[in-house]
Amino acid sequence: KLNIGVDAVQHGVEGLTYLLTESSKLMISDIDFQDSIHVLGFSDELNKLLLQLYLDNRKEIRNILGELAPKLPSYHSLEWRLDVQLASRSLRQQIKPAVTIKLHLNQNEHQTAQVLQTDPSTLLHLIQQLEQALGEMKTNHCRRIVRNMK
Amino acid sequence: QRFRFCGDLDCPDWVLAEISTLAKISSVKLKLICAQVLRDLLGEAIEYEKILKLTSDAKLESGDVKATIAVLGFILSSAAKHNVDSESLSSELQQLGLPKEHASGLCRSYEEKQSSLQDSLRACSLRLSQLGSVRWRVDYTLSSSELREVNEPLVHLTFNLRDGEPGRTAAVPVALSADKFRVLLAELKQAQALMNTLL
Numbered sequence: 001k002l003n004i005g006v007d008a009v010q011h012g013v014e015g016l017t018y019l020l021t022e023s024s025k026l027m028i029s030d031i032d033f034q035d036s037i038h039v040l041g042f043s044d045e046l047n048k049l050l051l052q053l054y055l056d057n058r059k060e061i062r063n064i065l066g067e068l069a070p071k072l073p074s075y076h077s078l079e080w081r082l083d084v085q086l087a088s089r090s091l092r093q094q095i096k097p098a099v100t101i102k103l104h105l106n107q108n109e110h111q112t113a114q115v116l117q118t119d120p121s122t123l124l125h126l127i128q129q130l131e132q133a134l135g136e137m138k139t140n141h142c143r144r145i146v147r148n149m150k
Numbered sequence: 151q152r153f154r155f156c157g158d159l160d161c162p163d164w165v166l167a168e169i170s171t172l173a174k175i176s177s178v179k180l181k182l183i184c185a186q187v188l189r190d191l192l193g194e195a196i197e198y199e200k201i202l203k204l205t206s207d208a209k210l211e212s213g214d215v216k217a218t219i220a221v222l223g224f225i226l227s228s229a230a231k232h233n234v235d236s237e238s239l240s241s242e243l244q245q246l247g248l249p250k251e252h253a254s255g256l257c258r259s260y261e262e263k264q265s266s267l268q269d270s271l272r273a274c275s276l277r278l279s280q281l282g283s284v285r286w287r288v289d290y291t292l293s294s295s296e297l298r299e300v301n302e303p304l305v306h307l308t309f310n311l312r313d314g315e316p317g318r319t320a321a322v323p324v325a326l327s328a329d330k331f332r333v334l335l336a337e338l339k340q341a342q343a344l345m346n347t348l349l
Contacts, residue, residue, distance in 0.1 A: 081276040087344050089337055102276055115278060 023054050024061035073105040073112065099123050153242050155229040161246060168221040169247050171214050179204045181255035187222040188263045192270050226260055230268050236261040282310040282319060305331045 002009065023033055033054055037047055078101060085096040096119075103114045118126070136142055152158050156165075172180060183204050190196035196219075205215050229239050240257040244250060287306040294300050309322045326334065 079276040086348070087341075089341075092344075100276060100278070102278075 019050070020054060020057065020061060021065065024058045025065060027058075027062070030055070071108060073107040076104040076106045076111065078103055151245075153246075154232060155225065155234045155239055155242055157228070157232050162224075164217075165221055165224060166246060168217050169243075171210065171218055172221065172252060173247070173249055174208045174210065175205060175218070175252075176207070177249070177251035177255045179207070180252050181259055183218065184222055184226070184256055184259040187219055188226060188259060188267070190219075191223060191227055192263070192266055222256075225256070226263075226267065227271065229260060230264055230271060233268070236264070279320075280312045282312045284309055303328045 019037070023036075028036070030051060033051055034047060037050055042050075080102075081100045083098050083100060085094055085098065087094055099118055099120060101116045101118070103116065105112050105114065137146075151160065153161050156162070175183070183201055186196055186201050201219065202215060205218065210218065225239075225243070234242075236257040239260060240253045243253040243256065248256075285308045289304045289306065291300045291302050291304055305326045305328070307324045307326065309324070311320045311322060312318075313320060
């Protein structure tokens with residue numbers, strides 16, 4: 001419909017994509033954007049259109065770019081079970097409690113599950129360590145950093 | 151304030167917030183919505199259109215309808231999880247501000263299905279793997295490359311295991327001599343006797 005060769009259209013699309021992603025990535029201001037495309041020698045109307053296109057789509061492009069960063073597996077859900085071992089082949093008359101945990105993780109739409117088992121005292125220790133980690137957020141050091149980030 | 155149906159913990163804020171939404175629906179319609187939510191919890195298909203029709207009188211938005219289903223699901227499954235009887239549940243819900251007729255309608259639905267709910271929750275508790283079936287075959291080895299006359303029976307067992315959610319099955323084949331098989335059988339019988347003392 002545009003009456004140009006396939007190659008020209010492809011290069012045009014690629015060029016436009018590059019322009020928009022680089023501008024969004026660097027979060028450049030309107031003036032910087034206008035100065036940059038001025039060099040290309042397009043008409044004023046086209047420059048205005050490009051600027052509008054940039055400003056309208058900047059936020060969404062930044063959101064998509066943010067998701068491209070490499071991610072570690074993240075928490076999805078947790079299943080647990082409390083068992084008591086009463087006897088085994090080698091020893092009868094036991095009382096050995098154990099907690100079995102199935103940790104469901106998400107990584108890039110890929111679900112994995114890890115099965116862990118621990119005794120109650122290790123579990124209490126684990127809980128204590130995690131609560132200490134949460135408690136770190138309340139120290140002056142962390143509070144200062146969080147305040148400065150806002 | 152501690153609630154038994156929340157496992158002797160405080161009631162979650164979102165549940166408290168949705169109690170007022172529940173009060174907007176008539177108590178008769180609430181009981182019917184409960185029946186639908188119970189179907190979903192028991193693994194049958196939920197009829198969302200019926201729920202939409204029942205909530206249309208109360209003029210709830212689509213977000214409120216979903217919140218209603220979520221809060222009813224929480225109350226019913228949490229009460230079943232902590233084995234709360236229907237009377238205590240009714241009084242606790244009234245303490246949260248649910249009107250008396252609504253609470254008693256909800257609790258009557260809960261009482262009817264309490265044991266089925268608990269059975270269903272028990273079935274989906276964490277289970278690492280499950281034995282599906284066992285197949286066996288007894289062979290008689292006549293001879294081998296090592297010894298001309300062997301003349302020994304051999305038992306082949308195949309355990310079909312079912313693994314968690316993906317519904318994967320694994321087949322574990324085992325071959326045992328007659329003596330080993332006798333030892334295995336004796337040990338398993340001891341384990342079975344122990345299990346029977348607990349039942």
